[in-house]
Amino acid sequence: MSSSKFRDLSAGSKSLIIIEQFLFSGSLLLAVHLNGLYQIVDFKAEPNSYFIIYAVIFALLNQLSALALGLYNSKLRESFRGIFRRMLMCVSVGFFAITIINPLFGQGFLPVELLAMASLLSVLLVTSFRYFTFKVNFFGFGKRNVLVLGAGQRAAIIENRMRRDVDRQDFTVHGFVVMPGDLPDGIKREPRINLNESLTDYALTHEIDEIVVANDERRNALPVDELFACKIRGIEITDILDFIERETGQIAVNLIYPSWIIFSNGFTSNNYLRNTLDWIFNAAMALFLLMLTWPIMLLTALFMKMTEGWSAPVFYKQIRVGLDGEPFKIIKFRSMRLDAEKDGAQMASENDNRITKIGHYLRKYRIDELPQIWNVLHGDMGFVGPRPERPEFVTQLIENLPYYNERHNVKPGLTGWAQLKYPYGATENDSLEKLKFDLYYIKHRSFLLDLLILIRTVEIVLFGKGR
Template sequence: MNTFAQSLTQKDIFNFLFFVPIFWCILHTFSGAYFNPYRKSRIIEVYRTLIISILGTILFYFFIFIDDDHNDIHYYYKSFFIYFILQFGATSFGRFLVLNHIKNQINNGKFGYNTLIIGGNTQAVQLYKEIVLNRVKLGYIFKGFVYAYDSGNNGLNEFLPKLGSVDELEKIIDDHHIEEIIIAIDTSEHDKLQSILAQLSHRKVIIKITPDLYDIISGSVKTSNVFGTVLIEIYPELMPDWQRVLKRTIDIVVSVLVMIIFSPLYIFAAIKVKLSSPGTIFYKQERIGIYGKPFWIYKFRSMKQNAEDKGPALSSESDPRITKWGKVMRKWRIDEIPQFFNILKGEMSLVGPRPERKYYIDIISETYPHYKYLHKVKPGLSSWGMVKYGYAENVNQMIERMKYDLLYIKNCSLVLDFKIMIYTIIVILQGRGK
């Protein structure tokens, strides 16, 4: 009887050398193995590797190993077991070594996270002492603190510098490159906590709060046992790693296909824009994207040149600034298709809240600070608000549409994305654009 090694053909060897590394890299990428290595737990990563190794070996086994040349079931059992042990053993051992090296860097103070404490009582001081005096270093590099209110004295100024007021949080985050924020305030200060969370909702920072505040916050949370100091982590990511990777993959594939397949439409629309009125073919405008970062959005120009010389102004269905061809493009949303370039660049996604200008964001945020929650995800070519409500002609309508987009944020998933894409296609085919 042939042994496992003797049964390997040249084709098997080629598959091992070429396809196997690609296969496992893709699988581990979707599992989130390559994201944020400095924040990973060694035990959890070994468990994650075990699950992925079992799943990957089963998939790989049925696609590669099983053929009609072997009728001995013991051969398949043996080959499966050998391959699983080799793959899991090598991957978990290598990953454990890397993560152990990272942990040593953190313990030796060579790496850490710039951290800010927000507190207004002795709880903040106790929390700080407990973390700093702990034998095991947790990676916090405390840059300073701010009081939860404009005035106060909780004793933290004996250990850390006061960096400003709570109203200056965004500036403090930028100036000191803050990565983590620990909120330690009384349970009676519910309104203040909600205000702080709303202020930080669009920033890419990890927020940790004390357990007694858990029942008054919402979102994606994870309990973190900090060697005696139990905190609850509020993660800025709304989707699991594998969904985020798959969502980005779909964005890239669809964008490339659309720009290739619909290239004749791009050319036709560009010619019509040029012939319809004097001016440029494309129109670009600064919009606010994920985590409040500005970017340039691209459209086919549907209005007369310099339509906003007098300042920002939302369009309406009977807007005289819209050209004749512009009305046709808007009805079928042809003017939006240059945004597939924004999607390819990673500034936008196929599905997500529509990006707005800072001018209107500032107006809405004064009354509805929760509007900034929309910046927790990439803006999209289409959104739940666009499907259910449509284009907004004034600020009040923008606020109404925001309610649908906030529902999307709270229920963000690939399943909902696919549902929105299907509804968007129906809207386009029915010519229900504005």
């Protein structure tokens, strides 16, 4: 994520990260202090400045673990019990990581018992803090007060697609201003505002932080002078496409107009070093993953042979559409019956009865995707990118979905932004929803976004949230 994205975070989101940095660091310093009082572990004490540096490293490792487990996902839909379980795993992974690098500190390393005490204190302090923020909306002070200019169909996307509190954690909608030319089947449940005064005066009186332009008819209907006056008075003016993109991590395909794509940032890569080293990076990652997962793949093949017969094929090859629309053969562990497509090509659906007994587990934990390491090494795929589709479906989707062919401007990937945000796709409507996320990825593609997707994929694998 870029620095501008960090600046877009609410004050509450930034505070959560910073406060927990102090809590994790404080846990280790508190463990050292308690050990000095009660002599729980005998070791040679170092200067205080040394412990502060160690505490910061301890905190960073735990927060990286928390990121991988989704604990900094602003739309994490978990009960407090679920958050507590994730926090236990987070601190366990952090403890494992700090014990690995502990010997690198030479004579200044800390005893494992002391690190265990610090990890236990981390669980108590951070979980207590999370419980407080879970019960009390303490971080709501950073919400932006948003006024939507328009009450028709375009504005209704906010009402229909961003109606839950979890979707509006960073903003509140003051209301929807009725504009000339708005289609009648628009806003139905939320406040409709008929302005009888200047838009500027109304926005200043009600302390509006941001105006989202979402009226259906813009020709000779947009109050340009009023918006200009609001802008110079510090009120942010945002097009609804940019607003939805920022708040949901997707691009509203049905609202796109060509000039928006032409004048918006993104949809291209200026990182020539990354482009040049793309295959080297993906190949190195593939070899590393192969070293970690070859025992799992071997056991998978053995289980498949034992359950389906020694003559049953383990792998499944299929033609998919890749970069620039070029076809290639993808290789996966077979998770469906041999006669799965006796009636022709069809998309997999949830609870598909064609999936084998072991196939359910392969899909749930993404094990069926592991043989695609070969596709990465061969250069057909990368680790991150839109998932490749079959030519039979691509032809139809290009005809029915606007901008669908744009997803072939980057290499397909083992995992992607759409897989994190919308993990299932069995119909054309599902393909449209995933396209919105794929276009967002293509627009914002960067090394840091790829890294974020890879880290979040760890959460999906660990908690079995695959298809």
